[in-house]
Amino acid sequence: MIRAALASAAALALSACATTPLAVAPTPSAVADAPDTMQWLYGSGEAAGASIQAWRSLADYAVARSRQRSVPFSVAMGLDGTIAEPASCMTGDRAKPLAVVFDVDETVLLNMGYEYWSAATGASYSSETWKRWEESGSSYVKPVPGAVTGLRRLREAGVTPVFNTNRQYSAEGAVRAIAAAGLGDAVHGETLFLRGDDGTKSGGKDARRAIISERYCVIALAGDNLGDFADVFNDDALPASERRELAARGDLAQLWGNGWFVLPNPVYGDSLKGTVDEVFPEGTRWTPETAPSGAPAIMNEGN
Template identity: 50%
Template sequence: MIRIRLLLAATALPALSGCVVAPVSVSSPTSTPRALTAPATVDGVPAGMQYLYGSGESAAISLQMWRGLTDYVARQVRARPRDSVVLAPGATLAVPRYQACGAKPFAAVFDVDETVVLNLGFERDAVGGRPYEEARWKAYERTGGTTARAVPGAVAGVRALRAMGVAVIFNTNRSTDNAAATQAMIERLGLGPAVPGDTLYLADAATGSRKDSRRAAIAARYCVVAMGGDQLGDFSDLFNRGQTPAERRAATEAPAIAARWGAGWFVLPNPVYGSALKGRLDEVFPADSAWTPEP
């Protein structure tokens, strides 16, 4: 998961009026945090957090995703696919090609944060609009695991996958320095085993937030039949190479990639932070979408 923090908030307006949604804090480990304004909230909590961490709708989507994923994997295991769902070296989003399966054992690959784990402690501490700080996140990695919760459906999902003979592998941008704490957190939540270098892949100085090389290493060992994440970078680094929001969205909708969603690639909602939360008004809303009510 790309650690670009954007706390999504909504301004509550009178009944029957619209709702204005805007990112209220932006920072990253490689840039200077920008000046912040007080976050607009609903009942004191940013709306994105209300949705992801508190709503029944978010829980329902998570349960739905995990059911769809395990059903899909069961069909793939029976069929023994020729190709995995990991893009091969040299593939593009316009012309995707995938790593061959051969006789390799099956695996499913998942991001960790906001994919199998909800970071309640870290996000609760950020409710007041605190900008993302790398040191604070690393401290949470080390000591905040007891405040995390499993994503609805994740524990049953990973157990079902293992019962099919599918290895469950975690590919996260958490730090190798805190590998033991991350392993303990995953296993405490009933999602393990998670063994660093085997079923738990972490970020290091060489890969940073890029995951393609880790995915390639996993696909060299396994026939990867499904991947799950909350950011497009959990499926391919190609989504994060200098594209505008409109270009990124178009890439996900193009026929070659559109066929992959729900059929090997499975996305969970995350309106709280990450690479999805960007775009000026004219990037989010095209010119022909403008509407003004009659007086």
């Protein structure tokens, strides 16, 4: 009853003020500065250079691997919650076809239209708007710089690009977006795998990597998030500093540029976490008032 009364009152008020336009909530101007991270990733020459550099290194590596005459081995990758060692790609007396597995968003294509809408309106990500983007945004994407040439080089060398994405609402939309970016064809269930294709709702990719590795000899992985290489990196219990240490130390450090290829993305993803104290551990927290008591004498000159 209360809701009905309020609705009736609102209708009367609107009819009495029919010539008065309804107020519209202000939104950020499209001519205002975009967020720093978007300026860098979507607008800077530095981001283009970093992406082209990564793609050239990836293609050089994969083409060289395709020309080896030895028994093919996969690259180390996340499988079943751990990082599996390289494995033989022979099935009986035959080798599996070679493949490189790619993330999609901000790895092979840039979601320019969605990020424009976000920056211009101040709207934040939601599953509802992302679903609409997956279904209808394919004509508003651009290739990541270097991706078109890189994928062409792989295909010419007989290496199959396989896409492993956390898109989940429209396989048809993903196929259209990849094609619209000039990246060639993708076939859902063969060279394109979406969230849910492993029978779970998880955003982890290990299970999908297992499906792909049953069919292909995966010689390289590429993505903009460490979860594109192994789910263990995105464990919610793993602090930012330990996640960084895991990626940068030991055997895993040797994989970067040598089977694992990372693309820049400062805009969103699991890389963006950590408090000030977590990002800057004890021993790095300088202030102008910090006494240089423990510094070498040469660093104290002029004080």
